[in-house]
Amino acid sequence: MLSPADSLAPDWLAIPDDANTLASGVWPASAQRDADGEIVLGGMPVSEIVRTHGTPVLVLDENEVRGRARAFHDAFAAAAAQHSTSARVYYAGKAFLSTTIARWVTEEGLNVDVCTGGELEVALAAGVDPARLGFHGNNKSVSEIERAVSAGIGTIIVDSRIEIERIAVAAERAGTVQRVLVRVNSGVHAETHDFLATAHEDQKFGMPFADAETAVARIRELASLEFAGLHCHIGSQIFGVAGFRESASRVLALHEKLLAGGDIPILNLGGGFGIAYTSVDDPTPIAQLAAEIVDAVAAGCAERGIPLPILAFEPGRAIVGTAGVTLYEVGTTKPVTLESGASRLYVSVDGGMSDNARPALYGAQFSARIASRTSDAAPALARVVGKHCESGDIVVDHEYLPGDVAPGDLLAVPATGAYCASLSSNYNHVPRPAVVAVADGSSRVIVRGETIDDLLSRDVGISMNEGAR
Template sequence: MHSPVDSLAPDWLVVPDDVNELPTAVWPASAGRSDDGALMIAGITATELAQTYGTPLLVLDEDEVRSRARAFRTAFDEAAADHGTTAQVYYAGKAFLSTVVARWVVEEGLRVDVCTGGELEVALAAGVAASSLGFHGNNKSLAELTRAVEVGVGTIIVDSAIEIERLAAITARTGATQRVLVRVISGVHAETHDFLATAHEDQKFGFPLADAEAAVARIRDIPGLDFVGLHCHIGSQIFGVAGFRESAERVLELHAALLDEGPVPHLNLGGGFGIAYTSVDDPTPIETLAGEIVAAVAEGCAARGIAVPALSFEPGRAIVGTAGVTIYEVGTVKDVELGSGFGRTYISVDGGMSDNARPALYGAQFSARLASRLGVGAPQLSRVVGKHCESGDIVVDHEYLPDDVSPGDLLAVPATGAYCASLASNYNHVPRPPIVAVRDGRSTVIVRGETIADVLSRDAGIPRP
């Protein structure tokens, strides 16, 4: 056992007064403890879920997804109305997309944003109206663009000059008219990980502001393309509104210039709104985000003497992230002594970077709690690691967990609803886990888990019956 005051702990990690507490900002609103101390989500214990579906298991709280979707729609509707315009909210499907989740968000009044042909087909299979879809991507293939035009996708966000010409050829051949937005790079450097920042100049997305006017002029010359506005996304997992305000100011300068040659009815400012992954994270309230961002646009328009355009936003993580909790079973516990009385406990679980690649990709921080019972031990600096053959296979880099965590216990990692399932892999031939929705004491599989047979089915060297 190590001292809870450990030099290996990062400055932000605080020794908890109660190692069983569930910080409200990190967990779904329905999370709590049963009478025997087990974690409960939507009225179902982690123990019940693990017994029914096995582990690892991604649990998604339906009411959490729906309430956050409603909150975004209401906040942006009200903020836009205060400034004499309208707002549309698109759910960014790349965070996590299944037919069931697509239906949830559409039922709560949102549209859906997709960025590949696969995501497009999931949305269509869910019954989402093609006219309410936005289609992103820096390298949309000719086949993907053709499919999008044929089914009547509402808006394609154009990302390159080559894409403009591809769309020109498709619409000329089919006789269709396609609405497009032009994605621009505002040059605002969001305060986030480099891999999550998407508005700095040296990256793959969009047109630099200096090149965007020429791109719009070309689109306006093509009979089959209907230019409807600009798009800018500054990054992901962003707290505060300063970056959004600055980006809006820069994009509005271009927006105003484009009005000289024709209408620019829409402005899409993307998403990237951050959530809490640990107890020290302090995400900006949805109402504050909406009110201040829309006010910034209105102020910029007033300063230029132009009308406020219709606005669009694309939250993904902020809708689904906190709704997800991953349940693992502990396999081994190992104390590692590092000298001078300091050390760390390694807790190995039955998943890892195959179901949550974010820590390995860019050092994302998560938290964890004992889920099958109450811990009775003292807080101990721990690292939750996976079963894969990589030293970087870390699920939770730094956490204080009770020193009585043992093999067979269940651990739960909150805030795994976004980008965990989306980035999942079969590394080391590990099957991807099932995804189960919970609501009002009931659970339903919404994405089936894989078996070893599923994983091996793609190996052409294995004879088939």
């Protein structure tokens, strides 16, 4: 028999035997509780991190980022070598980009994807070899294209016919030949466990196959451009390889047709590999992903009697997502009881949708744990909410926390390394939090947190004297 509180819980959320346990795979490998019950990240107790850096704060485990980058690089390299080719793995700058992160992932063998002029400048400021950069985006400006070409960017991913002419002119002016990929829509759309095959993708990215053929023909006519291959991306937070197999099969059919016009050295199959946000998520192991996808492409090439190209992949959030843990301080708690008798404990923290917009944007699910202590109190169904003036300001929609969670407790939300800092805002004039790296018992700021003075400094209606604080 369900209790009234349990009737509000989704079917996938089970009452935990111990609401203090850190689910394996959801947290960085270094995360553990010490003898006092406090969570330790990268060898640093959370209370020490907060004492130095305040809350909210996004904590990134350096060794987790490096380890996952290295694991993806090595897995795809090994899988490709089995078929006498090579593989390139690109870190998705949009997931989270800073100069420090760019250095970490490139030191571990990855290339970097950027999709705006700002991301390009961060990567260049980090000292990343421009030849190891790929430039995505459906609306690259002329100035962004010119900057990328002049910097010597490795590849630009063409998203429309208009871009072909823009890139060609920029490359001609720069006196160079720019390598480009053409992004296509394979008609396979993957979301988590399921994929749906359709005739055409109704979305802003890429081109249908018929348009791509015309685009490639035009690229091959232009002396300042080099057609290097096709690019396809089928979705995000994907578990399993079924969608990749189907998409690869379709893209290879186009690849084979285009070979009649010349060599095609690269095939980029995108990525969007999923991570665990909750204990019920079951992402596909990295080595299995790499082996099965590369095997499928190799088999498809063999069936068609065509050479296997260099393969490229974009794991997305899978590099940095699990490495991030956001720490908050609990401000208030409030039990809410419905007319049905069902109740839920609302736990308000000192951040919210300004530092994690994903629940509001996508209905994304996260986990949470009291970080500063353990508790023997019975688990209570809770909803972690932020401080913003929005009813949709939810950080963790459904979670069981110890029923004695109280103001002053530190609360940790794992798997926030991707698409949290990069989507952060100043909604309600809340300063964005710092990003802090931890490793081997020490911490350091890699992105400075904002202050109220930072926000006021952008308001031109405040004179310097009146705005002084």
